[in-house]
Amino acid sequence: MAYSEYWNPKNETLPREELQALQLLKLGRMCDWAYANSPFHHRKFDEAGFMPEQLKALDDIRRIPFMTREEWMHSIMETPMFGDVVATAETNAIRYHLTSGTSGRTPIRVLDGMKDWEWIAEMWCYGLWGFGIRPEDITYFAFGYGSFIGFWGAHYGVEKIGSLVIPGGAQTSEGRIKQIIEMGVTTVFSTPTYALTLWQKAREMGIDLARESKVNKVICSGEPAGSIPAVKRQLEEAWGAKCGDTAGMTELGTIMIFECSHQPGGTHIIEDHFIEEVLSPDGDEPVGYGELGERVVTSFGRGFIPAIRYRTKDMVMKVPASTCSCGRTWDLYDGGIRGRWDDMKLIRGTNVYPRAVEAIVREYPAIDEFQIYIWHKDDLVDEIDIKLEIKPGLEAEWPELQHKLAKDLASAHEGLRFNIVRMEHGYLPRFELKAKRLVDARPARNVRKALACIWQATNDLDLQFEQLYELGV
Numbered sequence: 001m002a003y004s005e006y007w008n009p010k011n012e013t014l015p016r017e018e019l020q021a022l023q024l025l026k027l028g029r030m031c032d033w034a035y036a037n038s039p040f041h042h043r044k045f046d047e048a049g050f051m052p053e054q055l056k057a058l059d060d061i062r063r064i065p066f067m068t069r070e071e072w073m074h075s076i077m078e079t080p081m082f083g084d085v086v087a088t089a090e091t092n093a094i095r096y097h098l099t100s101g102t103s104g105r106t107p108i109r110v111l112d113g114m115k116d117w118e119w120i121a122e123m124w125c126y127g128l129w130g131f132g133i134r135p136e137d138i139t140y141f142a143f144g145y146g147s148f149i150g151f152w153g154a155h156y157g158v159e160k161i162g163s164l165v166i167p168g169g170a171q172t173s174e175g176r177i178k179q180i181i182e183m184g185v186t187t188v189f190s191t192p193t194y195a196l197t198l199w200q201k202a203r204e205m206g207i208d209l210a211r212e213s214k215v216n217k218v219i220c221s222g223e224p225a226g227s228i229p230a231v232k233r234q235l236e237e238a239w240g241a242k243c244g245d246t247a248g249m250t251e252l253g254t255i256m257i258f259e260c261s262h263q264p265g266g267t268h269i270i271e272d273h274f275i276e277e278v279l280s281p282d283g284d285e286p287v288g289y290g291e292l293g294e295r296v297v298t299s300f301g302r303g304f305i306p307a308i309r310y311r312t313k314d315m316v317m318k319v320p321a322s323t324c325s326c327g328r329t330w331d332l333y334d335g336g337i338r339g340r341w342d343d344m345k346l347i348r349g350t351n352v353y354p355r356a357v358e359a360i361v362r363e364y365p366a367i368d369e370f371q372i373y374i375w376h377k378d379d380l381v382d383e384i385d386i387k388l389e390i391k392p393g394l395e396a397e398w399p400e401l402q403h404k405l406a407k408d409l410a411s412a413h414e415g416l417r418f419n420i421v422r423m424e425h426g427y428l429p430r431f432e433l434k435a436k437r438l439v440d441a442r443p444a445r446n447v448r449k450a451l452a453c454i455w456q457a458t459n460d461l462d463l464q465f466e467q468l469y470e471l472g473v
């Protein structure tokens with residue numbers, strides 16, 4: 001059967017003037033809904049002197065006040081359990097989820113109704129169909145199915161497309177690999193990090209996934225690495241499959257961007273359901289195509305918790321739809337989400353972004369796992385170490401790699417010195433959900449932070465105790 005390339009052929013190829021007219025209409029409706037039903041938005045609109053009827057052109061979006069994570073958190077604390085941001089009776093909810101709490105932040109609690117969930121699945125369908133998932137596919141979710149929203153929406157999206165879903169919930173990596181082969185799985189959903197871990201495990205089991213599995217698509221989400229070229233290349237080689245990136249947020253319940261099957265090196269924005277503004281970080285000036293800025297998102301689909309001009313702190317670079325050859329009229333984020341503005345570390349006067357470091361480290365296939373470790377030498381100087389493990393069998397590459405990696409990192413960071421440190425194989429932690437490869441061990445503000453650093457630094461319990469003892473905790 002001949003399928004269309006698009007999930008929604010009309011909206012995905014809508015001329016941009018019509019697309020913008022649709023966005024304006026939906027924006028007005030969302031603001032009306034939020035103003036009438038969410039005390040949080042009502043208060044904020046009043047304070048800013050904004051009324052939904054002021055929206056005459058798309059540019060008028062700039063009259064709407066921003067919504068920040070801090071305000072949302074504050075609302076949850078003032079009005080437990082979910083905050084007065086909620087726009088309908090809590091008894092209408094059918095599902096509760098939490099943000100992942102990455103970077104040690106308190107997770108946000110969210111509720112959704114049935115209609116929200118239908119929309120959440122629909123958004124995933126755009127991305128999954130766009131990357132080539134069809135009813136004939138057999139899909140596998142290497143995902144724990146917990147309170148973190150993760151791939152829940154993708155699960156329903158795949159069902160809606162009509163493919164077979166195999167929910168690979170709580171089980172070992174070995175168990176998952178066996179199931180993937182046994183069931184003839186064609187599409188695997190995973191974080192990029194865990195997809196690499198699965199491949200390593202398979203190798204230890206004597207299984208070559210590229211040859212012995214039927215997997216031809218790996219769909220990534222949850223970490224920015226799915227759009228880092230070197231990671232993508234490794235995944236595609238390891239699995240013998242095409243690797244596609246998607247990105248979503250618990251705050252929205254679903255994905256807002258996806259990579260199409262043309263793999264243009266970026267992700268299309270689902271522009272008939274979201275307005276994605278790119279603004280100067282912490283400012284409110286729009287930045288143009290090809291410039292780095294902060295994503296500010298407005299969603300039209302989630303009625304329970306309206307997200308309007310939500311400041312994400314995600315670092316992105318928008319490029320026009322014509323960058324991709326697929327015919328969609330939707331703009332893209334070149335390189336997907338490039339990390340977070342608040343991930344930046346200042347080391348001896350130089351800005352260091354973990355994702356930029358990862359992009360360089362991943363150019364070395366001999367590196368198995370790594371960690372960016374920042375510490376304070378003699379209470380004076382900041383030092384940055386790249387702790388890494390070499391893949392078994394490739395140890396001979398170490399001396400040259402050590403020298404070359406240090407040079408590559410320095411030249412990308414105004415000559416900043418990176419110490420390249422080799423660790424025993426198995427020393428560094430492995431991740432299933434969201435990888436935490438940055439440890440900032442500079443003088444801890446409190447014991448809790450010190451404990452978190454030690455816990456992140458190594459898997460080894462004895463070493464953890466040793467470090468606790470040294471710190472006098």
Ligand SMILES: [Zn+2]
Binds near residue numbers: 262264268326327328
């Ligand atoms: Zn495309």
